[in-house]
Structure formats: structure tokens, C-alpha cells
Amino acid sequence: MITEIVTIYEGPDRCKRCLGWKRIANDEEGLPWKYWAELPSPENLAVVAGIIVPVECPHCMGSGIEPKEQVDDVREQLAAYAHTARSGWMEYLFKQGTTNPDGSFTIRPGSVERWARQMRTTYWSLPEEERKSDLAEADQILAIVRKQ
Helix, strand or coil: CCCCCCCCCCCCCCEECCCCCEEEECCCCECCCHHCCCCCCCHHHHHCCCCCCEEECCCCCCCECCCCCCCCCCHHHHHHHHHHHHHHHHHHHHHCEEEECCCEEEEEEHHHHHHHHHCCHHHHHCCHHHHHHHHHHHHHHHHHHCCC
């Protein structure tokens, strides 16, 4: 069975589009990733071949939680996005290191060096490849602002 490593949200208010999986498939229907991830071989050939891949659910912005009624306050929408982005980063970060027996966390030296360099570098001085994730974040913010 093919599954992407994400924490599945199973609360009563889980997203109706992704069913709490935070991802949908890049297929024509945008099916919840759950359906593709649970396919047995050989039915999962499109997943194994990388033709069908998981993408962030646009309905819940990858949180797995059904959005509350339309919020008119842009500040609240931006705060919700900031929380989702920060939570996503922390989920990624904790997959990049090791939790120690005493509860502390160790990050691989290569990751520390790269992130420290990026932290000390202005956006304009980043290589074009590293700017892409910042541009994707800006696009998410612009999508919220443009809805107003």
C-alpha cells in the first residue's frame, strides 16, 4: 500500500474534500488521497509510477479540518493561513530529525547548515530554486487577499 507520511486528522470537523488526509490526488476529480493511498497492487500503478501524486487540499489548505463559515475578516483568514503554514513547516521539520529519549530533538547537521544559511540570507540573495517556496507562500497569501 502506498501512503504519504502525514498526520491524518480524524476529528468530527474533518475536511469534506480530503476526508482529513490534508491531500487530494492530482487526478481529474481531485479525489481524497485516501482512495489512492489505500489501493492494492497492481491497481496502484499510477501512484507507483508517479503519475498520480498527492497535492495540498485547496479546500482546507492542507489542515485536514473543514473550514469554518466564510470569514470576512482578512486578518483572521491570514492568521489561519499563517497557522497552517507554520504547522506544515513543523510537521516537515520533525520528519527531518530524531526525537531523543529525553524528549529533546536533534536535527541533522546538513539541515542545520542549510536552514541557518537561508535564515541569514535575504530573499533577493537566495538562489532562484530556493525562492520558489517563498513565492508559493506569497501566492497563497495573495489568493486570500484577492478574495476580498
